[in-house]
Amino acid sequence: MPIIHQTGAQEQRQTDNRAGLSTLLVERLSFSYRDGFQALKEVSLQIAPGEKVALVGPNGAGKSTLMLHLNGLLQGNGVIEIAGLPVVKENLPVIRGKVGMVFQNPDDQLFSPTVFEDVAFGPLHMGLPEAEIRQQVTQALSQVGMGGFEDRLSHHLSLGQKKRVAIATVLSMNPEILALDEPSAGLDPRARWSLINLLRELPLTMLVSSHDMLMVRELFPRIIIMDEGRVAADGETAVLLADAALLETHGLERP
Secondary structure (H helix, E strand, O other): OOOEEOHHHHHHHHHHHHOOOOOEEEEEEEEEOOOOOEEEEEEEEEEOOOOEEEEEOOOOOOHHHHHHHOOOOOOOEEEEEEOOEEOOHHHHHHHHHHEEEEOOOHHHOOOOOEHHHHHHHHHHHOOOOHHHHHHHHHHHHHHOOOOOOOOOEHHHOOHHHHHHHHHHHHHOOOOOEEEEEOOOOOOOHHHHHHHHHHHHHOOOEEEEEOOOHHHHHHHOOEEEEEEOOEEEEEEEHHHHHOOHHHHHHOOOOOO
8 A cells, every 4th residue: 555755744743753742653553453353554653743633544444443542542562652651551541631532422421410520520530629620621611612501411512512512521631632533523514614613723733533524624734544554645635635546545535
């Protein structure tokens, strides 16, 4: 499977990594499930602080498996570092505060009676004092445009509102990187554009897995294409989206 090289950008990322400037570093990561299926095959990538990167590819490409490695929910063979800290068992309590993992279905993430309790869950279990927890909950909800919803019942919110609250649950822990799985899935056009604008404005490093190629084009300067467990291409969004043959080869639609 050919790999597309964006030489200047990749050389800069390699320089940043040598200088210790990567927020996310993955080197030669491989992983097989118990049934023997190899979902990841020597995946390597790095993301610099502040980069917003889209992870795209067909179903079964290994995108979700890769995402689940970032905070140690799955553990394969290879190297993963978050802001220079290795993702290994003894570091997982700290790592899980640094990686803001947001799942596709917000109901998998929202389980407390009220919005406040959902967003406070992480800081509470970090052992923060009450005043600091309240401050971080208020700030996180403000960042996602959900201030004033603290006492609302989470299961009474719209899907778009739930997705915003799910993002707030990880923002309240001041993560180093946001990792989102299909954030625009199921949203109506208004909620979708509202989410795109929210993600654009958040000043955080992001790795976002998505089939929404319009969102990818609008929001992400860089794309990583995965297929059959490997990185098939990594480069500037405008360049890769202009390559019709590349997109067709990897089961992607041109937006």
